[in-house]
Amino acid sequence: MISPISEYDLHAYVDNQLTTERRHEVESYLAERPEEMQRVQAYIAQNAALRTAYNPVLNEPVPRKMLPRAANDRRFWQHLAAGLLIAFVSGSGGWMLHVPSTPSTPSAALPSQLTVPDLAEQARSSLAHQAAIAHVVYSPEITRPVEIGAEQEDQLVTWLSKRLGSKINPPKLGKLGYELIGGRLLPGQSGPVAQFMYHNIAGQRLTVYVSTDQSQNKDTGFRFAQEGPVNVFYWIDGKFGYALSAGIDKGELARIATAVYQQLQKPG
């Protein structure tokens, strides 16, 4: 015996929250009641209209001011990694651990024991920091992880190369088990940056972050940074900065980073 169809069932039908069996029962109920059917269809259309209107917001880059203040401070991640979220450094250092996120604070106002951060070092590690934030923000995205998918790779390459003003190709990581999902354009320190996203068969995601505004920085070899839960390998080569981020083991990430590095050295 079928239990009577209620208002609850009609909404749950609209929102796909019914069992298959109950769904069929609602469908036969609606088939005989055109007015109810029209109402249900209007509700389904409402859901669709809401998603069409507001889903584009998911693709907008998150403004830095919207991140928790603590996350803007790169030292935060080091605290977190060390399990020192609240504790300050002990001993003679005072508040040495606090590095201003903008280096514009007049130095005269700083306590004498503050270690003045090495600005070049800060700029380099901000590459890793920005890459890690971009990784954390976009890699969990299920419906829209990228702006242009790998199926339109030519279009993706043309678009990103044009916006960054240099030929940018996503590295091929198929041999290492990672397939390209696609890419997106993001705001960097002083201009656009590109992010390519990959995944392996287990669904593990990895991002390659490419910036072209590093000319003020010296070239570096491979460097490693841990930004919260994300491991990052990064290096600077001329005006290019590259950062590879993933929540995977450092050794495995190093292996992939080496492959990326080698590919980028080869012309074409």
Added chain:
Amino acid sequence: MTADLQEASAALIASIPRLRRYALALTGNRSEADDLVQDTVERGWRKLSLWRYGSDMRAWLFGIMHNLHIDHFRRRPPPTDPLDDDTPAPPVRPTQTNGLEMRDLANALQQLSIEQREVLLLIGLEEMSYEEVAASLAIPLGTVMSRLSRGREKLRVLMDSPATERRPLASPLKVIK
């Protein structure tokens, strides 16, 4: 604990785009929405250690946003009569083109009561289950359903303006000879 906190912070940051989408639909105003998200993230961040590991981060964050939004609203009551479930739907201004449909939707949403709008958006946009909505807003399931039902019907009436009549009807028209 440390690993949990790391995971929690990553989950919080990863939720920001969804919070923004919801806040924009809820407030109908970009700067208000951004302020609301910023406050939610900040409060969530401060309370992160209180978040029960393994529980639903999304329901928790949307609950924080709900409380903040209600607080904002109480502090600055709008200069109009608040709408409730029994207020008759105001007349909808005529719409000229389909290009205005998005604005019509945003306008129509703002004419629902906050309670109806929240439930309708958490379900229609955020795709939460009814139980998750009840948990996020700390209201009984029956209240979720009555707000959803009234909100959807009101939105249907509001959207049922001349512009929508141009859309193909659900059932084919019969030709009368």
